Amino acid sequence: MFLPGWLIWWVLLTLSPSTCGLEISGYESDEVICTQGLSDCTMRDEIILLAENHGVDVQNLTAKFNLCSDTKETCALCLVIDTEFHIRLDKDMEDEGPSRNNEEEDSEEARKPKASLTVCYQTASTMPTCKKAEFSVNQTMVTQHNWAKVSMVITKPAGLSFSSKVIVYPSSLLHLIQRVVAPSLEKVCSLELKKCVEECQVPELRVVIPKEKNHVELQFDGKNNGSLSVCIQHEHNGICQSWERETIPLYSVTHCMCLKTWYDQHFVRSRRCPFANMGFSQRNVWQNVSVSVGQGQTNQHCPLLLWNLSAPCRLEGEVWPCRKEGSSCREMRGLRQQLPNRTWRQNRKGLWEKTGSFEDIDLQLSPCVMVKVKGMGHELGPFCFENTDRGRWSLLVVVVMLLFCLTMLVFYILHGFVKKWVWSWHHGGFVKIGREGRVLLLSPPDVDDGVSESVCRLGSLLCNQGFNVCVDQWSRKEQCTRGPLPWLHSQLLKLNTQGDRVVVVLTQKALERTEEWAHKNKRVITKKVADEGLPQIWSPYSDVFTASLCLIQADKQQGRNGERFLLVKFDSSPSSDRNPPELLQGLPLFQLPSQTQALLTELRLGRTGKRSGGKIWTGWKWSESDGWRAKTKEGSDQHKTSLCKYIGDDKNLETIPLKFP
DSSP states (O other): OOOOHHHHHHHHHTSOOOOOOOOEEOOSSOEEEEOTTEEEEEEEEEOGGGOOOBSEEEEEEEEEEEEEOSSSSSBEEEEEEEEEEEEOOSHHHHHTSOOOOTTTTTOTGGGSOEEEEEEEEEOTTSOOEEEEEEEEEOHHHHTTTOEEEEEEEEESOTTOOTTOEEEEEETTOGGGOEEEEOOOHHHHHTSGGGGGBGGGOOOEEEEEOOTTOSEEEEEEESOOSSOEEEEEEESTTSOEEEOOSSEEEGGGOOTTEEEEEEETTOOOOEEEOTTTTOHHHHHHHHHTOEEEEEEEEOTTOOEEEEEEEEESSOOOEEEEEEEEETTEEEEOTTOOEEOOGGGOEEOTTSOEEEEEEEESOOGGGOOEEEEEETTOSSOEEEEEOOOHHHHHHHHHHHHHHHHHHHHHHHHHHTHHHHHHHHHHHHTTSOOOOSTTOEEEEEOOSBOOHHHHHHHHHHHHHHHHTTOEEEEGGGGHHHHHHHOHHHHHHHHHHHSOTTTOEEEEEEOHHHHHHHHHHHHTOHHHHHHHHHHHTSOOOBOTTHHHHHHHHHHHHHHHHTTOTTSSEEEEEETTSOOOSSOOOGGGTTSBEEEETTTHHHHHHHHHHGGGTOOOOOOEESSSSEEOSSSOOOSSOOOOOTTOOHHHHHHHSGGGGGGSOSSOO
8 A cells, every 4th residue: 555755754753763783784685584484485576556465464563774795895785674474374365375286286385375575665755665575384383373574685775875764664554664764974984894885985194294394295095096185174173174285384284183085976084183292283383373452342332452362273271461561561460361162263264263352441551461371381472452543643644644745746747737737728728738739830041050950949849849740841851852832732731720830930031031022023132132242042941931921921811811820030030120021910920939938828729719819020019919900001912923823822732833933
């Protein structure tokens, strides 16, 4: 009869667990053992639905676990079930025996009735498994007592292992249910029988300390299949930390250090503590004792002196507060505390810690703590409490000084940058500082080494200030290849109409050349040269300068006077008492180097649509206004040559001849 699992386990809860012994039985496979009076005993698996007893009344059932082995070299878990029962000797039993024929009537064996007994076992997580024992009954031998006994030995029961909880019962008899617990693997491996259990095999550890070496070597005997694992444990209930090296530093070895070893496929671990009686291991513990002191408060806001003691192993000893007096520390009587071994706790680093506190201690006097460890020849300490109020103020002062120094350092590094922004703000608003503005710097038409060097220095200065500068003197090869006028045209095309500027350098000769160009009187020039008796020498940039005059003239005609062109004059150039050429009147003029900063500001503010308030040339005086105010009337345009007609129109610049006549 099939019993529901919940019903069987409910019955088990009402039963007390039975005790079981553990011994080695010499069985290698399933066997059945019958007492005297029974013969032809066999055992086979039975389906739970067909399980029943035939010809017997079960009176008692006991079960236990043994280790079964035929060689005692290897053994396995086996379940032994002993069953006592009464045999029913009635006519029905005789009739159910094997049919007789004429040849078997005289056979004694043929006259023995058959009987059977079915026993089942199961765990909470498995289905019942049943074994059926069949045997012949010798009526003559069992008549006197009318009872018999059968032992079933089930080796390696299906679904059972070490520590399994099993119920065993004869079919249809709930009142004879027995509960049995398989021994745990740890218990089996702690006995002498562990040698034959494969799961109990562990590595054999040997510890070797080589002479003149600062480490301990770990050597293992036994299986060498690459699955060996080791962990280090301090104290028997400490955390076991994995260890993957074959050596241990000598300074970290302590008397409470233990080693656990196992094979990865097994659960059993061997534990050895080989350093317990080594003197240096005890000293290592004392050398690694750490004490810290702090402050706290009780629930009534009373001050507490807190202390924390940590060490590789648990220690026994005493802790007490003291007040430092010179080189000694005088004990505060009546406040000693013990260090019991059982109250320690292990932290995440694997160290054992013990904490405590002292009440009614004036923390303003910076009290200290002394420690005495059992077995240690001297006391540890004093470990003093530092008043953190002073430390906090000192730390605050240090932080403020660091911030001040860092601020001064940043200000020093960015001094030039900040200065430019502040200056530009006072002259019309913030401007972008960077390599965004283009400046085309043109040299005067006369040959003068000093002026040429000044022009180059001015170009370098503008580059250093962040401008994208093109100087005609730096592009001499390109001018020779393309021609001065196409080169000038290509540079003008690169200029942005919103702020990019052309800077024209003026000298005395440049002013004269401007006047001569305006009047277009070649005979006056020729006569002047003849009167002076010296040839007039022009620089290679004369054509570029002359072309710039045509562009200035075109800007004036279109009402854009001073939008693209700036004039600069070096202090080293000779001065003149004559009025400036009418063509150049109204253009911003800067005297260098005295007005270098004003020139830089004008170039920057030009990109934002603002003006720096620069001075406009209206004669030999400087005008502070931004408008046009000349002393003379605007010159006439009746004498413009065909060259200027081409230059005034940007579309025709490519058709200009390479040289002026």
